[in-house]
Amino acid sequence: MSLSNKNIILAVSGGIAAYKSAHLIRLLTAAGAHVQVVMTDNATEFITPITLQALSGNPVRRELFDSVAEAAMGHIELARWADLIILAPATANCIAKISHGFADDLLSTIWLAAACPKAIAPAMNQQMWQAQTTQENITKLQGQGISIIGPDCGEQACGDNGPGRMVEPEQIIEDLVAISQSEQGHSDILKNLNVMVTAGPTVENIDPVRFISNRSSGKMGYAIAEAASQAGAKVTLVSGPTQLQSPNVSFHSVKSAQQMYEQVMQNIADIDIFISCAAVADYRPEKIQLQKIKKKQDTLQLNLVKNPDIVKSVAAMTKAPFTVGFAAETDDLIKHAHGKLQNKKLQLIVANKVGEKIGFDQDDNELHLFWPDGEEKLPKASKKQLAHQLIEKIAVLYNQQPK
Numbered sequence: 537m538s539l540s541n542k543n544i545i546l547a548v549s550g551g552i553a554a555y556k557s558a559h560l561i562r563l564l565t566a567a568g569a570h571v572q573v574v575m576t577d578n579a580t581e582f583i584t585p586i587t588l589q590a591l592s593g594n595p596v597r598r599e600l601f602d603s604v605a606e607a608a609m610g611h612i613e614l615a616r617w618a619d620l621i622i623l624a625p626a627t628a629n630c631i632a633k634i635s636h637g638f639a640d641d642l643l644s645t646i647w648l649a650a651a652c653p654k655a656i657a658p659a660m661n662q663q664m665w666q667a668q669t670t671q672e673n674i675t676k677l678q679g680q681g682i683s684i685i686g687p688d689c690g691e692q693a694c695g696d697n698g699p700g701r702m703v704e705p706e707q708i709i710e711d712l713v714a715i716s717q718s719e720q721g722h723s724d725i726l727k728n729l730n731v732m733v734t735a736g737p738t739v740e741n742i743d744p745v746r747f748i749s750n751r752s753s754g755k756m757g758y759a760i761a762e763a764a765s766q767a768g769a770k771v772t773l774v775s776g777p778t779q780l781q782s783p784n785v786s787f788h789s790v791k792s793a794q795q796m797y798e799q800v801m802q803n804i805a806d807i808d809i810f811i812s813c814a815a816v817a818d819y820r821p822e823k824i825q826l827q828k829i830k831k832k833q834d835t836l837q838l839n840l841v842k843n844p845d846i847v848k849s850v851a852a853m854t855k856a857p858f859t860v861g862f863a864a865e866t867d868d869l870i871k872h873a874h875g876k877l878q879n880k881k882l883q884l885i886v887a888n889k890v891g892e893k894i895g896f897d898q899d900d901n902e903l904h905l906f907w908p909d910g911e912e913k914l915p916k917a918s919k920k921q922l923a924h925q926l927i928e929k930i931a932v933l934y935n936q937q938p939k
Contacts, residue, residue, distance in 0.1 A: 539709075539716055540568030545614060545621040545650075547643045548588070550578025552693045553625035553659035553702035557583060560624060560705040561591040567709060572597065572614060574643050576630070600642045615649035622712060623647070624685075625659030625702045628670050635673040635680075653715050655683035657708055662698030678784035685711045689779040699779055710920045714766065725931040727768035732807045732857075733761040734800065734814035734846065736776035738793040742838065743825035752815035754778035756901060759923035760813055761785050767927050772807070774799050776814060793817050793843035800846055804857070809934060811860040812847035813886075819843060848880040858934045863887040873906050883907060884933055886926065907933060 544564055548557045557573075564571050571592040575585060585596035597614065623630065623643075630643070634656075639645040647654065656677065664670060665687060674684060686703035735757020740748040754775060761773040762783035771785035774796055788803070790796045793816045804810065819840035829836065851859040861882045863873045866889065873887035887904045902916040903926065914925050 539564065539712060542569045542716060543617050543619045544569045544571050544712070545618045545646065546571055546573050546588075546592075547621060547623040547647070548573060548575045548579040548583070549623065549625060549627045549630040549643065550576050550581060551625040551627045551659045551702075552582060554579050554582035556702060556705055557624060558587060558591055560622075560708060561588060563705050563709045564712075565592070567713075572617070574598070574614070574646060576641060576643050578627075597642060600645060612649055615646050615651075618646075618650050618652045620652055620712065620715065621647065621650055621654045622657065622685075622708065623655070624657035624708060626656035628658075628660045628664045628667075631656065631658065631670065631673050631677070635676040653681075653683070655685055655708075655711065655715060657685045657702050658687045658700070659702035660687075660700045661692060661694055662696050662700040665700035666698070674781070681784070683711065683715055684781055684783075686781065707918075707920075710918050714763070714920055714924060724768045725928065726764055726809070729769045729808040729934075730772070730806050731761075731764045731769040731809045731811065732772045732774065732800065732803065733757055733764065733811045734774045734796060734816070735761065736778040736780075737815050738776045738796055738817045738843075739791045740793065740817050740820035740843075741824045742821050743827065743829050745828050748817060748820070750815045750817070752776075754780050756919045756923070757811075757813035758783060759919045760811055760926060763920075763923040763927045764809075764811075766924075767931065769809070772803055774803075774814070793820060793846070797844040797846050797849070800850065804850060804853070807857045809860070809930060810847075810850050810857045811930070812850070813862050814846075815864065816846055817843055845880070847882065851881045858883050858930070858937065860884045860886065860930060864890045866890060869904065870906075873904065877906050877908070883937075884930065905929060 548554050561571055572594050573588045573592050573596045575596055575598050589596045633644050634647045637648060639648045685708055687699055688701040688703050689699045690701050691697050736754030737750045737752040758780050761771050765771045765783060765785050773785050774788045788799050790799050820843050822839040822841045847861045859882050861876060861880060863876050863885055865872050869887050869889050873885050877885040884907045888901055900916055901919050901922055903914040903922055905912045914922055
């Protein structure tokens, strides 16, 4: 899967993350893409056009009406040329313009005139990202079929800490490869199927300020939901608390294991494939204290009770969907995976060993798939790449079922 010979427009708007566009161009050209850069006037305050011209090998375009372009209308010429457009960084202002169809400069006009796939990598202050208006604009773009890449959460140039950082160029490349892959004939392997994915951790309250949870970031589950959507499925994502932007699918946010169980069972009736990727807490406190527990003693005992087993409950239904479970293990991975596959009556289990550099809260993973009469290893790769490989395998096994 590469971007070889793809005509890609890198649209750069005016944010501090514009400096990352230089590295992004290097990665795009290394992947074999032909890159044309379009900048807003504000973007030139952060990085010079001559820098991006030197890296892309093409003049940077800024003028809406260009005397050297075909018919003096560079926006139409470029819109026809592009196989894909990536807006990175995408500022709050630029997102507002393109989501509402404004076309008052070269960048926004090309965006409106182009019929090719498009993606944005948001970059802004955390408060601007979380503002209701910005989130409404993001939802509008998702409804238009625009891919949203990121943002990340962390320290920002302004000194704030939170969601809004532009993702690293390497992650943008992975997403563009996935978009390109979808356009190259992989988009129909789950066509007309309803897929439900659970993702993220669950949170089990102890008192108003404390809870039991785990280190799941939700990245694997969100990547699977996005890959299933790109494969043509109608996707429902049920997620515990994360810092991630939901892909353009039906989304349900929950906190506890009980809430996740209820949300799954309320929406499972028409589901063809159920993928249980969430790291669901096995136990919850028997009683949630209404007031904060005071530190008055050296030890504290919590009585825990079992949470419902969501994937086992789905697999046990009279008309159960094709059910996929996950097993995150620290030891005896094969033994534990086989045990869960049989005990929960699953069609497929996806096992991975968790550690410091792989699994929970990491961008990379490696998976070992087991089904009743076979197994397959998916070597270490990004979770985005593994999600597409997993969806391809699920499609094959689903279609092998007796009809």
